[in-house]
Amino acid sequence: MPLLSVNDLVMYYKTKMGYVRAVDGISFTLDRGESLGIVGESGCGKTSISMTLLRLLPENGEFQRGHVYFDDGSGPVDLIGLPEHEMRKYRWKGISMVFQAAMNSLNPVYTVGDQIMEAILNHYPDTSFDEARAKVAELFKLVGLDPKRMDQYPHQYSGGMKQRAVIALALSCDPKIIIADEPTTALDVIVQDRILKEMKRIQRKLNMGMIYISHDIAVIAEVSDKIAVMYAGKFVELADSVTIFKRPRHPYTFGLMSSFPSITGEKKKLFTIPGEPPNLLNPPPGCRFAPRCPNATKKCSEEEPNFIEIEPGHFLACWNPIKQEGERA
Amino acid sequence: MNGEYILEVRNLKKYFPADRGLFGRVRHFVHAVDEVSFEIKHGESLGLVGESGCGKTTTGKVIVKLEEPTSGELFLSGENVGKYVGPRKRDYHRKVQMIFQDPYESLNPRMTIFDIIAEPLNIHGIGNLKEREERVADLLQEVGLTPPSSFMWRYPHELSGGQRQRVAIARALVLNPTFVVADEPTSMLDVSIRTGIMDLMMELRQAHDMSYLYITHDLAVARYMCERIAVMYLGKIVEISETEELLSNPLHPYTRALLTAVPVPDPEFSRGEPEIMGSVTKPIDPPPRCRFYDRCPIRTKDCETSDHPPLVEILPGHFVACYEVEKRKQG
Numbered sequence: 028m029p030l031l032s033v034n035d036l037v038m039y040y041k042t043k044m045g046y047v048r049a050v051d052g053i054s055f056t057l058d059r060g061e062s063l064g065i066v067g068e069s070g071c072g073k074t075s076i077s078m079t080l081l082r083l084l085p086e087n088g089e090f091q092r093g094h095v096y097f098d099d100g101s102g103p104v105d106l107i108g109l110p111e112h113e114m115r116k117y118r119w120k121g122i123s124m125v126f127q128a129a130m131n132s133l134n135p136v137y138t139v140g141d142q143i144m145e146a147i148l149n150h151y152p153d154t155s156f157d158e159a160r161a162k163v164a165e166l167f168k169l170v171g172l173d174p175k176r177m178d179q180y181p182h183q184y185s186g187g188m189k190q191r192a193v194i195a196l197a198l199s200c201d202p203k204i205i206i207a208d209e210p211t212t213a214l215d216v217i218v219q220d221r222i223l224k225e226m227k228r229i230q231r232k233l234n235m236g237m238i239y240i241s242h243d244i245a246v247i248a249e250v251s252d253k254i255a256v257m258y259a260g261k262f263v264e265l266a267d268s269v270t271i272f273k274r275p276r277h278p279y280t281f282g283l284m285s286s287f288p289s290i291t292g293e294k295k296k297l298f299t300i301p302g303e304p305p306n307l308l309n310p311p312p313g314c315r316f317a318p319r320c321p322n323a324t325k326k327c328s329e330e331e332p333n334f335i336e337i338e339p340g341h342f343l344a345c346w347n348p349i350k351q352e353g354e355r356a
Numbered sequence: 357m358n359g360e361y362i363l364e365v366r367n368l369k370k371y372f373p374a375d376r377g378l379f380g381r382v383r384h385f386v387h388a389v390d391e392v393s394f395e396i397k398h399g400e401s402l403g404l405v406g407e408s409g410c411g412k413t414t415t416g417k418v419i420v421k422l423e424e425p426t427s428g429e430l431f432l433s434g435e436n437v438g439k440y441v442g443p444r445k446r447d448y449h450r451k452v453q454m455i456f457q458d459p460y461e462s463l464n465p466r467m468t469i470f471d472i473i474a475e476p477l478n479i480h481g482i483g484n485l486k487e488r489e490e491r492v493a494d495l496l497q498e499v500g501l502t503p504p505s506s507f508m509w510r511y512p513h514e515l516s517g518g519q520r521q522r523v524a525i526a527r528a529l530v531l532n533p534t535f536v537v538a539d540e541p542t543s544m545l546d547v548s549i550r551t552g553i554m555d556l557m558m559e560l561r562q563a564h565d566m567s568y569l570y571i572t573h574d575l576a577v578a579r580y581m582c583e584r585i586a587v588m589y590l591g592k593i594v595e596i597s598e599t600e601e602l603l604s605n606p607l608h609p610y611t612r613a614l615l616t617a618v619p620v621p622d623p624e625f626s627r628g629e630p631e632i633m634g635s636v637t638k639p640i641d642p643p644p645r646c647r648f649y650d651r652c653p654i655r656t657k658d659c660e661t662s663d664h665p666p667l668v669e670i671l672p673g674h675f676v677a678c679y680e681v682e683k684r685k686q687g
Contacts, residue, residue, distance in 0.1 A: 068546035185635050215407035215573070217630055220617035242547060245576075245619035268623040286551040287621050288576035290603055297580065299555060300548040303516050 028098040029056040030236045031080075031122075031204055036093035038079045046089075047307045049075040051260035053093075054334065057204065062230060062237040064251030064268070066244055066283070068304055072260045073240045074127065077206045081122060082106065082114055097121055099203050120150050123202035125193055127209045132193060133181040139192045140177030146199045166195040169232075171225055187218035194226065204236040211246065223249055244287050248272060253340070256280045259305050259315040262334060266341040276337070276348040279316045314346065322347040359434060362567045363419070363535055364395040368428035370414050374640045387639040388414040390591035390647075392428075393667070396535075401561065401568035403578030403599070405614075406588035407636060412571045415588070416537040419569065420454040421445075432535065450480060453528040457540040459520035463512040469496075470508040473527045480531065495526040498563075499556060518549035522556070529560065539571045554581055575618055579603060587611045590639040590647040592664060597674035607676045610648050646678070654680045 036053040039046040049072040057063050067073050078084055080095055096103040097117060106117055126132050134142055143166060144159045154162070164174040170191040181189055190210060197205055207226060211219040227250055230237045239250045247254055248268060255265040256279065264277040275281045285298035302319040305311055311318055317327040327346050334344040369391060374384040388411045396402045404412045417423040419430065430437045437448050456462040463472055473495060474488045483491065489508075496504035499522040512520055521541060528536055538557065542550040558581065561568060570581050578585050579599055586596040587610065595608040606612045613632035620627060631653040639647065646664050649655055659665075659679055667675040670685050 068548060187635060215636070216617040216619075217407070217613060217632055218635065220619070220627075220630055223619070243619070244547070245621040248621050248623045248625075249619050251623075272621070272623050283547060284621065286547055288574075288580040289621055290576045290579055290615060290618050291620050291622070291625065294579060294600070297551045297554070299551040301552075303518060303549065304546070 028096065028103050029058045030061075030098060031057040032094075032096045032098075032103075033080070034094045034096070036076070036079060036095065037091035038075060038084065039089050039091055040075075040085075041087045041089050042308070045308050048260045048310060049307060050079055052334070053262055055255060055262070055265060057236040057238065059203070059236055060231070060234040062227075062239060062250055062252050064247035064254045065238065065240045065257055066242065066247045066254060067257030068242055070304065070307070071257045072307070073242075073257055074208055076257075077124060077208055077238065077240060080106070080206070081118055081124060082111075083118075097204075119146065120200040120202060122204040122206060123197040123200065124206040125197045125208065125210045128213055133189060133196075135181055138178050138180055139184065143192075143196050143199050146196060150200045162199070163195075166198055169198065169229060170195045171221075186214055187222065190214065190218075190222055191225065194222075194229070198229065198233070201233075202235065204238065205230070206238045206240070208240045209242070212241070212243070219246070226250065244283060245289070256283065259310055260307055261315060261344065262342070263316065263345065264341075264343050265334075270341055274351065276341075276343050276351075277316075277345045278320050278322050278347075278349060281349055314344070322349070360397060361395040361431070362398045362400075362433060363569070364431040364434075365415075365419065366393050366429040366431070368392045368415065368418060368430070369426040370411075370418055370423060371426045374638075384641050387591045387642055389418065389425075390639070390642075390664075392588075392591070392593055394586055394593060394596060396567050396569060399561070399565060399567055400584065401570050401582045403582035403585040404569060404571045404588060405573065405575055405578050405585055407573060407614075409590075409636065409638065410588045411591040411639075412588050413539055416454065416539050416569060416571050420452050420537050421449065422454070446480065450476075450531045451533050452535045452537070453531065453533040454537045454539065455521075455524055455528045455541045458544050459512075459517055459524050460544070462524055463520055465512055468509050468511060469501075469515075469523055472512070472523060473530055476527065476531050482531075491530065492526075495530060498529075498560070499523075499526045500552075501526075516549075517545050518553060521545060521553055525553075525557065525560070529564065532564065533566060535567050535569075537569045537571070540573070542577065543572065543574065557581070575603070575615065587614065590636070590642065592647050592677065593667060594648065594677045595675065596667065597671075601671070601674055605671075605674070607670060607674070607681045608648075608678050609652050609654050609680075613653075648678075654678075656680060 033053060033055050036050055038050040039048050053076055065073050095106040097106050140163050143163045147154055147159045147162055163177055167174040172191050211222050241247050251268050253267045254271040255262045258279050264280045271280060272284060275284055282298055282300040288297060300319055305315055313328040313330055314332050317323040324347060332344045332346050334342055337343050368389055370389040371385040372388055373382040374386045376382055392415060406412050418425045440448050470492050473492045477483055477488050493504040496507055501507045501522055542553050572578050582599055585599050585602050586593050589610050595611045606615050613630040616628050616630040633651045644663050646659050649659055665677045665679050667677045668682050670676050
């Protein structure tokens with residue numbers, strides 16, 4: 028069994044106007060030491076996936092169906108079926124998360140060290156005070172912070188340092204999987220570069236599974252072994268990162284890749300995907316990308332394509348994929 | 357003054373009070389923009405690139421006169437605009453417009469799209485209602501919100517982010533400006549929407565013979581949009597050059613670090629390690645030496661004791677503010 032396998036996960040938000048289909052049939056697996064990048068535009072449901080995995084849904088978030096099997100070696104457990112007090116054992120210890128705008132997730136009136144100790148002492152009540160402090164010092168070193176800064180408050184930290192502290196917090200209970208939701212989006216490129224390298228290094232060192240969520244395909248390219256491209260609540264393509272970048276089959280993947288400017292390579296005209304992403308209250312029938320798709324046929328707007336494995340490890344949901352020997356250089 | 361340039365900025369300074377002592381005396385200043393000079397040719401767009409807090413937005417705001425400069429001069433088509441008052445000042449505001457970063461905040465939610473776009477016409481007393489309606493309809497057509505009649509009477513909350521930014525662009529164009537300051541106009545938008553807005557802005561620039569100051573933190577976007585790029589660090593321009601020259605031959609150590617740090621959308625590409633120390637500070641009463649001194653990998657003893665280096669033309673059209681680069685080029 029892989030470390031995490033997600034099968035047909037469906038979660039809707041209930042609103043006055045009906046259901047917002049934010050997570051609509053998501054399936055993937057994640058192994059130890061593997062990093063999965065989830066890329067998609069805002070509102071496509073990326074963050075909702077992580078909230079569903081951790082079962083941290085807001086009140087109007089309704090879990091519909093699916094399974095999340097977590098297996099740390101002692102046999103698979105379906106996190107979805109667990110009662111809340113059981114689930115708590117897996118949150119933070121099994122799967123932890125670095126939230127979006129993480130810098131604001133530190134409590135300003137406690138020292139950074141105390142906040143991390145709180146997490147450790149909560150999940151490992153047998154730990155002594157001194158052991159916990161030693162663990163925090165170790166975590167600080169791991170994320171590249173000076174352990175002397177443990178007793179300082181968040182406002183004494185720079186943005187990049189706060190981000191490191193939040194990563195230390197996420198690592199405090201030795202998780203098997205870390206979910207990073209746009210952890211560098213608010214940071215400047217030089218700080219972002221350091222955090223990205225740090226995260227990759229730690230993930231490899233601790234052999235964790237990582238789910239990295241971002242809208243920025245360049246960042247995703249740097250951290251991911253495999254990439255899932257998400258559009259309007261669904262995965263449209265999933266493969267190893269080189270395949271996604273060099274031989275994309277889904278027209279949306281291709282569009283996304285070709286609409287991203289780069290500072291390397293030749294300057295070329297960028298591709299524009301016409302139209303706008305659909306409203307998830309009322310997504311179009313058939314393939315949700317069909318109204319914007321250059322390859323769309325009548326079938327695309329009538330029948331929904333299944334997410335199938337077209338070659339080992341390469342999943343695709345498309346009726347008219349881009350030809351394998353495409354024009355793409 | 358010659359006629360080559362649409363806009364010239366000379367020794368522009370903008371200081372903000374950082375804190376006040378007893379009786380409100382200002383003791384410290386943030387040197388947001390410090391002795392910045394550049395010029396923009398007719399029909400050109402200049403990218404102003406830097407990290408957050410480097411003073412790029414302040415520079416833009418001073419140019420459109422949303423902020424009064426502490427000192428320095430601005431020339432529009434060769435004319436000094438610093439002393440403009442009354443009708444001439446109004447004329448300046450007509451010719452120089454700004455597009456803001458966040459289309460969710462820059463449009464008044466209580467006004468219809470027509471009112472938003474026509475407001476500048478109203479303020480400047482141009483046209484009657486019918487003419488304004490025609491003008492607004494033409495503009496909506498031009499920015500790709502078609503058919504105009506279906507957008508004109510709607511409210512901003514009914515539009516998506518990309519559509520709102522198109523409205524903001526239409527509003528900036530309604531007075532036929534010759535110069536537009538665009539402050540990160542695409543950074544709030546999704547990737548698939550962003551390219552459309554960037555292409556639209558380039559088309560409009562050609563069609564209306566405008567010039568841009570394009571402010572962005574994203575070098576890849578600047579590359580796509582701009583003929584030249586100026587790199588700003590803590591209130592100073594440290595390097596300015598033609599876009600491809602800057603990207604292929606960055607000379608200032610800050611530019612080099614910045615370029616190395618930009619992630620590349622290619623999983624097989626491996627970047628180097630940016631050579632830069634420490635992190636950004638705030639330019640509050642900065643010491644007179646080079647602003648980049650504390651983080652510079654190639655600093656020398658001379659740098660510590662000298663003033664901030666001037667921008668020197670190291671290669672044709674390629675200006676760098678660094679003593680070491682200058683020395684190495686000569687030696």
